[in-house]
Amino acid sequence: MDGLFSSPQFHAYAKYGTIAILKMMILGPLTATTRRLKGFYSSNPEDYKAFSNLSSHEISAHLTKRDPYIERIRRCHRNDLENIIPFITFGFLYVSVANPSLEACLWRFRVFLAARILHTVCYLVPLPQPSRLLAFAVGWIATVSMGWAILTS
């Protein structure tokens, strides 16, 4: 009776969307773990009090310090938010109203997911540019192509 939710298109969306979000969610614990390993806790004095042996005076001096690699993970995480959430939104509307073939869905979902996994690898290794720029561009175009299909359907 729920035509959409038992369709292979929606199941493909559920699978690739879930993997993309899980990939993004790994970056939260990765940030927290790297903070523990490196001893940098951004501007939170309560974190330094609980997780370091620094004195109050030393903590004050540390609150403005940033570790370059932790900031890199955070930039990667923010870029995921900016790109994966539009994909999640458009993927759902695309399978709901644009009546796409399963093949058209799988192409877009797989290209997007591959591009975003590559983007994360490029950011966190880091690999020389323009690899990260290309990965961003491919994922962006795959997402916009669904937005366009929604508006013209």
Place this chain on the structure above:
Amino acid sequence: MDGLFSSPQFHAYAKYGTIAILKMMILGPLTATTRRLKGFYSSNPEDYKAFSNLSSHEISAHLTKRDPYIERIRRCHRNDLENIIPFITFGFLYVSVANPSLEACLWRFRVFLAARILHTVCYLVPLPQPSRLLAFAVGWIATVSMGWAILTS
């Protein structure tokens, strides 16, 4: 006829998802209000011109200044974006394709919402660590458990 949308699982998702998003949305006006009360407007000269009595010279000096508590609210808001949006996505896919019992839904939704409200309280008071870390971890695990159920259904 719309089986999913009249199911108690979907109604539970709509209720807890809406409360979680509303909780996050409070942080926007809270940031704006705290900016007015403390007179810190990040790097926007047009805000200082309209909302403060500072001269152009003083505004230039203020653009790089940050208030620690406003930055704390913003970190809390960003952490909500990073965690509540995956919950919104997985909650919908979970009730759509994983065929969960109402009890399994309510457990996950209530644990997640309680963890995120606690996370906000821990961040904004602030409470000693590892309280905030634990609240983050519980919400993260509740979300991932739905992601896992979607992929294996």
Place this chain on the structure above:
Amino acid sequence: MDGLFSSPQFHAYAKYGTIAILKMMILGPLTATTRRLKGFYSSNPEDYKAFSNLSSHEISAHLTKRDPYIERIRRCHRNDLENIIPFITFGFLYVSVANPSLEACLWRFRVFLAARILHTVCYLVPLPQPSRLLAFAVGWIATVSMGWAILTS
């Protein structure tokens, strides 16, 4: 058979939600293009290596430099994430469970979209305050009014 997905309310949601997300997505390439034009690449040495003629020593000095206009685009993008995503979530739940008239949908969707386009214009020109604050407030209230309708339905 899919009552919701063929309703004019859902089609209005798909249209306005897609335009709002596309508007937000423009800010990604706008940031990247402005970085190329101005030669500021945040804290990524690999970007400076590929896209500038700076020496390693000069790159180290540039990693902490920020261009005010690029940071302005980024604040605008983050504000969009904080506000458009709640709209996307509530818009879907509103048409799914609150049984609104098409007119009630169109009012909320159009007011929200107009407010967010105005917010972007206010931020990027920039226009004098409180124009940006008003645009933010109108979009926020349109979104919360849907959240309220979901909870009381």
